[in-house]
Amino acid sequence: xxxxNILILLIILTSLLAALPVSAQEGxxxxxxxxxxxxxRELFCPVCENTPLDVCETQACKQWRELIRTKLEEGxxxxxxxxxxxxxxxxxxxxxxxxxxxxxxxxxxxPIIILIGVVILFRAFKEWQGDNxxxxxxxxxxxxxxxxxxxxxxxxxxxxxxxxxxxxKTK
Amino acid sequence: xxxxxxxxxxVITFLVTLYSVAIALYGxxxxxxxxIESARRAMLITLPLITIASAILIYLLINDRYDVEYxxxxxxxxxxxxxxxxAWWGGQPGSLxxxxxLLSVFTSAVTLxxxxxxxxxxxxxxxxxxxxxxxxxxxxVFYENPFKLIPAGVPxxxxxxxxxxxxxxxxxxxxxPAQYLGFVAVTIPYAFAIAALITGRTDDRWIRITRKxxxxxxxxxxxxxxxxxxxxxxxxxxxGYWGWDPVEIAALLPWLTISAYxxxxxxxxxxxxxxxWNMILIILSFGLVIFGTFLTRSGVLSSVHAFAESEIxxxxxxxxxxTFIVSFSLLIQRWASxxxxxxxxxxxxxxxxxxxxxxxxxSILIISFWGVIFPLLSELxxxxxxxxxxxxxxxxxxxxxGALILLMGIAPLSAWGHSTITTLGRAIxxxxxxxxxxxxxxxxxxxxxxxxxxxxxxxxxxITVTIRExxxxxxARSQNEHLNENYFAAFLHLIKRNRRKxxxxxxxxxxxxxxxxxxxxxxxQTDTQQHLALGEEIELAGYTLRYDRLDQFMHEDGRRxxxxxxxxxxxxxxxxxxxxxxxLYPDGQPMTIPAVRxxxxxxxxxxxxxxxxxxxxxxxxxxxxxxxxxxxWIGSYLxxxxxxxxxxxxxxxxxx
Numbered sequence: 086x087x088x089x090n091i092l093i094l095l096i097i098l099t100s101l102l103a104a105l106p107v108s109a110q111e112g113x114x115x116x117x118x119x120x121x122x123x124x125x126r127e128l129f130c131p132v133c134e135n136t137p138l139d140v141c142e143t144q145a146c147k148q149w150r151e152l153i154r155t156k157l158e159e160g161x162x163x164x165x166x167x168x169x170x171x172x173x174x175x176x177x178x179x180x181x182x183x184x185x186x187x188x189x190x191x192x193x194x195x196p197i198i199i200l201i202g203v204v205i206l207f208r209a210f211k212e213w214q215g216d217n218x219x220x221x222x223x224x225x226x227x228x229x230x231x232x233x234x235x236x237x238x239x240x241x242x243x244x245x246x247x248x249x250x251x252x253x254k255t256k
Numbered sequence: 257x258x259x260x261x262x263x264x265x266x267v268i269t270f271l272v273t274l275y276s277v278a279i280a281l282y283g284x285x286x287x288x289x290x291x292i293e294s295a296r297r298a299m300l301i302t303l304p305l306i307t308i309a310s311a312i313l314i315y316l317l318i319n320d321r322y323d324v325e326y327x328x329x330x331x332x333x334x335x336x337x338x339x340x341x342x343a344w345w346g347g348q349p350g351s352l353x354x355x356x357x358l359l360s361v362f363t364s365a366v367t368l369x370x371x372x373x374x375x376x377x378x379x380x381x382x383x384x385x386x387x388x389x390x391x392x393x394x395x396x397v398f399y400e401n402p403f404k405l406i407p408a409g410v411p412x413x414x415x416x417x418x419x420x421x422x423x424x425x426x427x428x429x430x431x432x433p434a435q436y437l438g439f440v441a442v443t444i445p446y447a448f449a450i451a452a453l454i455t456g457r458t459d460d461r462w463i464r465i466t467r468k469x470x471x472x473x474x475x476x477x478x479x480x481x482x483x484x485x486x487x488x489x490x491x492x493x494x495x496g497y498w499g500w501d502p503v504e505i506a507a508l509l510p511w512l513t514i515s516a517y518x519x520x521x522x523x524x525x526x527x528x529x530x531x532x533w534n535m536i537l538i539i540l541s542f543g544l545v546i547f548g549t550f551l552t553r554s555g556v557l558s559s560v561h562a563f564a565e566s567e568i569x570x571x572x573x574x575x576x577x578x579t580f581i582v583s584f585s586l587l588i589q590r591w592a593s594x595x596x597x598x599x600x601x602x603x604x605x606x607x608x609x610x611x612x613x614x615x616x617x618x619s620i621l622i623i624s625f626w627g628v629i630f631p632l633l634s635e636l637x638x639x640x641x642x643x644x645x646x647x648x649x650x651x652x653x654x655x656x657x658g659a660l661i662l663l664m665g666i667a668p669l670s671a672w673g674h675s676t677i678t679t680l681g682r683a684i685x686x687x688x689x690x691x692x693x694x695x696x697x698x699x700x701x702x703x704x705x706x707x708x709x710x711x712x713x714x715x716x717x718x719i720t721v722t723i724r725e726x727x728x729x730x731x732a733r734s735q736n737e738h739l740n741e742n743y744f745a746a747f748l749h750l751i752k753r754n755r756r757k758x759x760x761x762x763x764x765x766x767x768x769x770x771x772x773x774x775x776x777x778x779x780x781q782t783d784t785q786q787h788l789a790l791g792e793e794i795e796l797a798g799y800t801l802r803y804d805r806l807d808q809f810m811h812e813d814g815r816r817x818x819x820x821x822x823x824x825x826x827x828x829x830x831x832x833x834x835x836x837x838x839x840l841y842p843d844g845q846p847m848t849i850p851a852v853r854x855x856x857x858x859x860x861x862x863x864x865x866x867x868x869x870x871x872x873x874x875x876x877x878x879x880x881x882x883x884x885x886x887x888x889w890i891g892s893y894l895x896x897x898x899x900x901x902x903x904x905x906x907x908x909x910x911x912x
Contacts, residue, residue: 118785118868118876129643135501137645140494142846142867180645182630187638191630195623195652202615210603 116157124153124163131174138178259324259403262312266353266403269305270393272298277386284379292379296367299382302389303364306357313350313402317343322413326350326402332418334813339419342429346419349402351432355549356392358440362469363389366444374465380451388443391575399567421841427487435480435507435552439545441473442510446542449535453586458531458593463521468903474518475899477511482892493848493863495783495880497888500649502628506551509621513541516617523607526672530607531594532587533614539583540621546576551628604675609667616660623652650778658714661771664764665691665717668725687724691716703780711775715768722761726750729758751901759902766898769891776858776884785865785878797881799860800825801834806872814842820864820875824853836877838866858883 125139130146138146149170156166170178182188276298283291313326317340322328330343330350345351363385371378396402406412422428445466452462484507485497498504517537523530550572587594602608627644634642669683694716695709703709726747733739733746741749751758784796788803795801805821818838824831834851841847850863858881865876 118787118878119783122783122785129645135499135643135645137494137499142848147867147869175640177631177641177643180643181648182634182642182644187634188642190633191626191642191644191648195619195626198622199615199619202618206611206615210608 116154120157121150121154124157124166125150127180128167128170128178129180131170131178137180258312258316259321259405262309262316263401263403265305265309265312266393266396266401269302269309269356270390270397272305273302273386273390273393276302277383277390280379280382280386284383292382295379295382295386299367299386300364303360306353306360310344310353310357313353314341314344316403317341320416322416323405324402325404325406328406328413328416330416330419332416335418339424339429343419345432345436346423349396349400349404351436352392352395352400353402354433355436355440356389356396358436359385359389359392359443362440362444366447366469374461376455377448377451377457377462377465380454381447384447384450385443388447395568395571399571418841418843421839421845421847422491425487425491427483427490431480431483431487434476434483436549438473438475438477438480439510439549441469441476442514442538442541442545444469445473446538449538450583450586453535453583453590456590456593458590460521460524460528460531463524463534467521470514470518470521471899471903474511474514475896475903477507477514478892478895478899481507481511482889482895486889489885490852491847491849493850495781495850495861495863495878495882496777497885500627500646503552505624505628505649506548509625510541510544510548512617512621512624513537513544516614516621517541519610519617520614523610527607529596530611531596532591533611535587535594537614539580539587542583543576543580546572546579602674602676604670604677604680606667606670606672606675609663609670613660613663613667616656616663619656620653623656624649627652657771658711661711661718661768662714664767665714665721668721668761668764684721687720688717690720694719705779708775708779711771715771715775718764718768722764725761726758755904756902759898759900759904762898762901763895766891766894769887769894771891773885773888773891776887777882780883781880783878783880785868785876787868787874787876789873789875794822794877794879796860796879797858798826799879799881800828801860801862801877801879803875803877804833806870806875811839816840818864818866818870820877822851822862822877824860834860834862836862836864838864838870840866854886856884856886859885 122139126137128138128149130136130138130141130143131149132145133141133143136146138149153166156169161169167179171183176183176188182191184192276295279291279298280295283289283295316324316327317331318337320327320331320333326347326349327343330346331340335343343350345354366381366385445462448462448466452458481504484504488494488499489497514537517534520530520533520537524534550569627648630644631642634640665687666680666684669687670680691713694712698709698712703712729750730743730746733750734741734743739746739749782797784794786794788794790803790806793800793802801822801824803820804823807817807819807821809817809819811817816839818840820836822834822836824834832853834853836851837849839847839849846866848863848866850861852862853860861880861882863878864870865878868876870876
């Protein structure tokens with residue numbers, strides 16, 4: 086009798102344990118459209134050009150979204166699903182090239198070109214400044230000698246000059 | 257009969273254009289004015305000729321002449337007449353003819369101007385515009401004949417294939433002409449630049465002559481972009497307006513170089529510097545215009561293979577390469593004479609900051625161009641395709657756009673020639689303080705995202721600084737006893753006195769308004785997709801949408817329309833009924849038409865997710881909440897106003 090009790094207890098315990106992950110999974114089972122789209126929008130349709138998978142209208146893409154749903158229901162993570170798509174359809178399904186090999190060029194070339202531009206520009210500046218390279222003191226004296234109106238900047242002065250000219254005409 | 261006549265006229269126009277180019281070159285060589293006059297007249301004849309050819313094409317389109325391949329491919333019997341006319345630019349051969357026609361219009365306008373002061377530039381302007389026109393006409397003559405008949409022996413089709421439904425939206429009807437106007441208009445300043453290089457008249461005369469042309473080009477390039485964005489927002493049904501698609505970027509690239517150019521010419525005019533830069537920018541712009549025309553007209557970017565298969569693809573590249581080689585060798589020859597006459601004295605002077613602006617525009621250009629061509633390079637060198645998508649562009653260009661806006665706030669305060677931290681600081685602290693209202697308002701309304709807060713701060717700075725600029729001028733006028741103007745009159749006269757400057761400031765304001773919209777949608781867009789039964793509700797961002805009705809019916813033009821109705825309410829208060837649609841065209845082409853409720857604060861954007869399969873029991877809806885997106889369109893209207901102010905004829909012509 087005692088043995089039976091223990092057995093029953095064991096059965097209850099094991100079934101409880103077994104049930105735990107089931108109920109946990111059931112919660113996950115309800116995969117919403119939003120959860121599918123969250124992954125689909127980061128993937129690009131493998132057949133149409135430049136269309137994110139979440140808004141792609143083709144039948145094939147619909148099936149791919151279903152695939153994402155199934156994988157999510159099976160408990161796959163976002164990373165695993167993305168990797169699955171990359172393995173099957175190539176790196177083009179990702180919204181950006183993977184950061185390795187030849188693809189590194191896409192990330193490094195623009196900054197390098199821009200940097201070169203900045204360097205050239207900076208050197209040109211130095212060249213332009215040339216002989217009359219202002220020392221700090223010079224700048225201060227220059228400011229001191231600037232007329233009061235400099236507060237309104239030169240454009241305002243431009244305007245005032247033009248304005249005076251106009252006035253002369255109207256007189 | 258008519259088709260042959262049309263084709264014949266294109267061939268004749270092509271020959272006339274070649275004649276014009278040849279005789280202009282020969283006449284220039286012999287210094288024979290009569291020959292150059294002949295070249296000028298030949299160029300003027302191209303306009304009526306291409307107009308007649310286009311009129312014939314339009315006649316064929318309107319009258320359902322399906323024995324002509326082009327007519328068959330872009331129209332059908334159910335299309336209304338206005339759509340049949342716009343089918344002129346609805347396909348490759350027709351749009352190339354349209355390009356030639358626009359170029360001919362512009363060239364004629366330029367050719368008709370008074371040339372007395374600039375006689376020596378004329379032959380070269382004729383040569384450059386003529387060569388470009390000849391190239392586009394040659395494409396029609398040899399490869400893409402819009403008047404080509406269907407193969408002999410094939411019975412005339414009873415109906416055509418019709419214009420792609422995507423292109424039947426009003427936005428799409430005016431988007432391509434606006435885009436093309438912008439593209440084509442760039443040819444004119446380019447032609448003058450080349451003429452200036454060849455003749456050695458490297459002063460800023462060519463810039464002054466073409467200033468308005470460039471502004472018009474900029475206006476239409478912007479309109480092209482904005483209309484395309486609007487069309488995407490209203491028709492494509494993916495909740496946004498800009499997807500960093502290669503075709504979109506192709507239209508953006510010349511806009512970037514022209515924007516840079518418009519800024520850097522100011523330095524040349526004021527300080528006689530950066531002449532080489534301006535040449536480089538205008539040459540780049542022209543190259544990018546040809547590149548853009550080519551990209552938007554072919555699916556070349558999808559694959560290197562498509563490029564190899566496209567007949568006209570390689571020709572475009574040869575043409576671009578040719579213009580670059582010729583232009584840049586001319587530029588190198590004249591390099592010394594284009595050297596600056598004055599020097600840059602301070603890193604904070606107006607000219608230095610504008611130069612920085614130019615550099616930032618070019619940085620966006622480099623990033624975007626590289627992103628567009630990289631997938632091709634990858635396929636070419638590694639054999640595997642990659643996608644360069646929105647995250648790449650957003651991350652890379654976002655900070656650069658931000659820096660550009662910051663400069664818009666600072667540069668107007670710096671002085672030409674020389675500025676220091678102190679002078680700049682003295683000018684900026686008041687507007688900067690006032691600008692803090694923007695992030696404060698944002699904070700109060702619950703925004704804590706630091707990108708948004710810093711974005712709103714610089715946007716606020718641009719607005720306060722620009723308003724200050726207006727205010728200084730207005731105050732000066734109104735306080736003057738001789739003028740005795742009230743503030744409003746002073747405001748109008750101020751703009752009238754210096755249209756270019758104040759038009760430019762209006763454009764600055766418009767740009768930051770667009771910036772507000774972009775920040776809103778980029779940072780705060782939310783969405784949800786749910787399958788609903790009648791009576792069920794979706795909640796998003798405080799709004800509730802109740803699914804009330806689903807109808808399905810046939811439209812007289814053969815579309816099968818599925819239309820859902822959703823009642824939009826907020827806090828239990830009914831606002832309006834939104835009716836997203838799904839149109840299925842007879843040829844199987846689906847269209848997802850969103851329903852949008854738009855306010856200054858946010859847009860609620862609903863689509864019927866037809867691609868998930870629609871049933872009455874379970875209808876999939878997708879709702880987007882797009883904060884502030886309306887400011888993109890408001891900014892765009894203001895932009896057009898700003899350019900019109902800048903481009904409008906000055907009342908006194910003494911300036912130029």
